Each structure stands twice: as structure tokens, then as C-alpha cells.
Amino acid sequence: MEHLNISNLSAYYRQLIVNKEFLVKAVDKVSLNLMEGEVLGVVGESGCGKSTLARAVMMNIIPPLEYIGGRITLTTRGGNVLELNKLTRNDLKKMVWGKHVAIVPQDAMSALMPTLKIKRIAYDIVRSHDDSVDYSTALEALRNRLTSLGLSERVADMYPFELSGGMGQRTVIAMATLLSPEVLIVDEPTSALDVLSQKIVLKTLMDLMKRKYVDSMMFISHDIATVRQVASRIAVMYAGKIVEVAPTEEILQNPLHPYTKGLMESIASLEPEVRMRGIKYIPGQPPSLINPPSGCRFADRCSYAMDICRREEPALVEVSPDHSVACWLHIRR
Numbered sequence: 001m002e003h004l005n006i007s008n009l010s011a012y013y014r015q016l017i018v019n020k021e022f023l024v025k026a027v028d029k030v031s032l033n034l035m036e037g038e039v040l041g042v043v044g045e046s047g048c049g050k051s052t053l054a055r056a057v058m059m060n061i062i063p064p065l066e067y068i069g070g071r072i073t074l075t076t077r078g079g080n081v082l083e084l085n086k087l088t089r090n091d092l093k094k095m096v097w098g099k100h101v102a103i104v105p106q107d108a109m110s111a112l113m114p115t116l117k118i119k120r121i122a123y124d125i126v127r128s129h130d131d132s133v134d135y136s137t138a139l140e141a142l143r144n145r146l147t148s149l150g151l152s153e154r155v156a157d158m159y160p161f162e163l164s165g166g167m168g169q170r171t172v173i174a175m176a177t178l179l180s181p182e183v184l185i186v187d188e189p190t191s192a193l194d195v196l197s198q199k200i201v202l203k204t205l206m207d208l209m210k211r212k213y214v215d216s217m218m219f220i221s222h223d224i225a226t227v228r229q230v231a232s233r234i235a236v237m238y239a240g241k242i243v244e245v246a247p248t249e250e251i252l253q254n255p256l257h258p259y260t261k262g263l264m265e266s267i268a269s270l271e272p273e274v275r276m277r278g279i280k281y282i283p284g285q286p287p288s289l290i291n292p293p294s295g296c297r298f299a300d301r302c303s304y305a306m307d308i309c310r311r312e313e314p315a316l317v318e319v320s321p322d323h324s325v326a327c328w329l330h331i332r333r
């Protein structure tokens, strides 16, 4: 079953620079889908639009971000189809967020109210999606969820600052998925953690899938080495666009887009700095998203660039089963 279908999604930031308005095309005509049982990794370097994509998929559009166009459909376990881009913010809050699609944003832990205990925060989260739930039901659900994910139920009585980085992240994940949504989006869930905590958080995420607390996951990270451990498919994002999507092993063994190739080479590097930054192997910078080039956005950094690459934008095309790429080297004209 396809839980999420994203088609031609665009979301731009409206920015005022010296009294002149500009649009930052952070997510530009992105199409992706998410199947039941899969973890889709979304990778790309800092600033390519990953967090904006997460917000746009949820339709959590707050100025200066604007929804420009595209369709996001979510199919529930019961087979209902919700078109998220057609719902009001209030409907999304009541009917969709937390219940059918949840997000653990970047730095989620630091966004929690430090003066409230975890149980109170969890109750507020549940109530914002379903105001018929009473406090003791929510608390029992939280305790059960914490223990089934290997956390002590005592966590419920703690304040956010009492939790270590890894434990805090696992608690945030448990709270975000308390209502067992079909889709979970996690944005850089392990970036700020030490290696051991990273492993434990990844295990918690996999446990969520195994126990069917969530049915599918979008795992956003700049770090392919982490993504490859959990994702069944990987989508590579560059300058607001998806440039390649394929099953994890396929994209690791046979990357087609020159940008993806650069990213893959970086995983093999012995230098931690190169592994972290990913794209150091490819000279140059990504283009400005205010006025991106009209052809392929990677053309200026690409050693294979041809005339057409600077003239026309390549569409994301399936070149072999399940393997799509947006690159003129691989698209038949």
C-alpha cells in the first residue's frame, strides 16, 4: 500500500532584502512516494531543502514559507485518502498531524517546554489531536509506549532537561508517535548524538516499524552512512530538487547522477570531515535558491555537463525498475 504520494510539491520562502522581495525556491516540484513498511532516506547537503521538504509534506506552512503548488495524498490504514494540500491548518491539526503523519523535527528536544514534565507535554500533544482523551488514558498510553520502546516509565515524571541526548530523542520519538500514525518523518534524528546514542536511537526507530507503531518512515539526514543503515530506498536532494531515487543497495552500488556519485565516494573516505560534509569531492557550491539556473542545477559543478544541461532542466525519469534519475546523461532524448 502506498501511504504517501507527493506530486510536484513546491514550497518557497518569501524573503525581503533591502525592500525587495525574493523567493527562495527551497522545495521545487518534488515528487516522491512512501510505501507501507519502508524507510525512505532523504539525503543531501546542508541547505538543499530537506527540512523544508519535511514541513511542506506535513503542510505545516508558516510564513515566510509559502505553499506554491503540488499534491500530497495520504492513504490511511483504513483506505481513506486525504489530500493534505486541500485541508485547512485546523483540519490538519485535528485530523492528520500526530494521527496519520507525525514529525520529529531537527532539535526537537530543545523545543520542549523546560518547565513541564514529559507526561504533561505528551498529554498536550495527544489533546491537540484528540480532545476526547483524558489525562489518565494519555498517561497510561505514554507509560506503555515508553516501556515497549525500552525506556523506563519513570521518564514520564521527568523534565526534559533531566534526559540525556539519546534518551531525550527516544522520548520525543515515543511522544510523537503515541497515536501510531501511518507515516513518521524524522529530520536529522541522530546528528547531535554520540555514536552509541545514535545506534540506540536508530534501534528505537526500527522498533517503531517492527511493532507497527508506524507503517512507513521518511528519514532525513545529510549523512548517507547513517541513512544506509536504516533506509530501504534513498532519495538524493540537491538545491531544492530530487535528483535520484533508488533502493539503497542499488544507489550505493550503481549511483547514476554525478552528484550522487560524489556523495557515495565520500562515504568511503577515511577522513571523518569528508564523511560529514559529504560533497567535498566535488568542487564548487550549490547555486542560490533565489535565482537558480534554468537547466540542471548541478551543471556548474558537474564535470560531465553538456550544452543541454545548462539549457533544459532534466525531469526525474525511471531509467531502470525502481531507479529514477534527473540527469541528461541517462535520459534518452
Ligand SMILES: Nc1ncnc2c1ncn2[C@@H]1O[C@H](COP(=O)(O)OP(=O)(O)OP(=O)(O)O)[C@@H](O)[C@H]1O
Pocket: 013, 014, 015, 024, 026, 044, 045, 046, 047, 048, 049, 050, 051, 052, 053, 064, 065, 222, 289
Ligand atoms: N525562514 C527562512 N527564510 C528564508 N530562507 C530560508 C528560511 N529557512 C530556510 N531557508 C532557506 O531555504 C533553503 C533550504 O533550507 P533547509 O533548512 O530546508 O535545508 P536543509 O537541507 O534542511 O539544511 P540543514 O540540514 O542545514 O537544515 C536554504 O537555502 C535556506 O537558507
